[in-house]
Amino acid sequence: MAFLEIKNLKAEYVTDEGVVHALNQVDLELVQGETLGLVGETGAGKTTLAKCIMGLLPQKTGKIRSGEIYYDGEDLLKKNPKEMQKIRGAHIAMIFQDPMTSLNPVLTVGEQIAEAVENHERCSKMKAMERAQEMLELVGIPAARSGEYPHQFSGGMKQRVVIAMALACNPRLLIADEPTTALDVTIQAQVLEMMRELKSKFQTSLLLITHDLGVVAQNCDRVAVIYAGEIVESGTVMDVFKRMQHPYTQGLFSSIPKIHEEVKRLVPIPGLMPDPTSLPEGCKFCTRCPHADGRCRTEEPLLYEISPGHQVRCFRCGKGRCEA
């Protein structure tokens, strides 16, 4: 049973320069206890999707045009701000990309984690602080350091603090927006390892947003590839990594250097992501796709299921082929 289900989500940013179509037709499902990797280029709409789920789109510019986000059978988009505030932190928590800037510089790390606890649980300051120290120990920081300020910690330690803060109220869903991008590789491995442990300990589901395919392969059960605000391919890690069908996914994988193959040049995907203020008609990838034909430029492909759980948004796959 999917406990998070996103249907037909469309979101845009209304700016002076025009309407930025950040998300077009996003459908996604997440099962309890599962890790879903969300992969895509910069500007593909990964963070926007995370913010839509959290209800944290910028109020002035961000608009959700259509769609539903079901959490436990309830549509989050229909909730009022007060109700969303109760859900954030207690049910769904988020880890941000840059640990350097996501902690308040004038509060000690202990106070900050305790604050997250106090937001949702009626308990004394002492209790909350105890819980904060427990959480710190859990992420591998000695409780004695709870009285220190964020600037006294290194980047990796800060990210641990951020994770401790997000997990302080035992959320059922954790959204990690590129949690390791700002960290170096050894710390990245430590942090990911720790997240995996904590996830299995608390039975938390994880939506892992990243552009690092290695991280996905190591940590995720399922993967969704997002391009120009659309899910272009989703399936299990094996489906997407071994039997990828969408030309964009294939392009992504051929741009990764492989250690055991001697190649002079990598094969990048030619061209750039289309400008989100004026997306092409038809398939969003048609401008860069080596296989694009007339139909791709006029008609929008749907998500076609090519094997159970493996969906691809391309006319060349599954049912898309016969419909022509």
Next chain:
Amino acid sequence: MSEKQVGNIIAKGTESRGLWGEAWHRFKKNKTAIAGLIIVILLVVIAIATWVIDAVTQGSVYNAYVIEQNLSQRLDGPSLQHIFGCDEYGRDILFRLLWGTRYSLFIGLISILIALVGGGFLGAVAGFYGGKLDNVIMRVMDVFLSIPSMVMAIAIVSALGSSIFNLLLSIAIPQIPRLARIVRASVMSVRDREFIEATRAVGASDSLIIWKYILPNAMAPIIVQASLSVGSAILSIAGLSFLGIGVQPPAPEWGSILNSARTYMRDAWHISVIPGLMIMITVLSLNLAGDGLRDALDPKLKN
């Protein structure tokens, strides 16, 4: 050394003291700031002491030493009896300066407090909500800023008449747009920082975000501006009194002492130099203390 050991060693040096405890700990290390603070406290003590003396003696000391004229000592220079000498009516300058402290200090502090409440509120609203509200508030502030503060103060006092309350208003109002600008700018710079969003993501309410996350982070420039403003407010009072529309003689306000001393500058330097020095020392020590406070409140400058 393992991470845990390092943690324990660091933790020993910095026991949890809270924001203000931590700030005081850092403030103490700043010698110039401490010097400034001591002078400010001394001035406050003097102001309160003269008040108490007046209350206890029902103004007899005030009348005998500060107000009563003794023309035989007219323009006497500094001596053992009168350390700072006497003014053009033979009144002891030391006494007049001590009794004058309250005007400068309290009008300065209270007028900035009024300005801080007004400007702080307007600036915070403009900065936090932005948009049209911000535009309207800030354009009105711009209009106020375009009038020189002294001219506006003179206009207010001469329109409303010279009482202590009007004096407070006339000094507070020109300061409001300045403080509003600073508050707005620093609230805006903090509002869009990532940690605010991160706090929202764990379910914090708007009021908690404003009080615990935005204001403490926006406070440093506000405190500095406010403490500098107290200095300039004291100068304004002195200036208004010098022009004869501030505190009225024979009340011993420092600026009005300077004003009356102007005529005797050639014959009796002490009447103008000493009150001038008093004003300077007061403003300087306020600025030093304010600067130290700014540094102390910023945990990033800690070590």
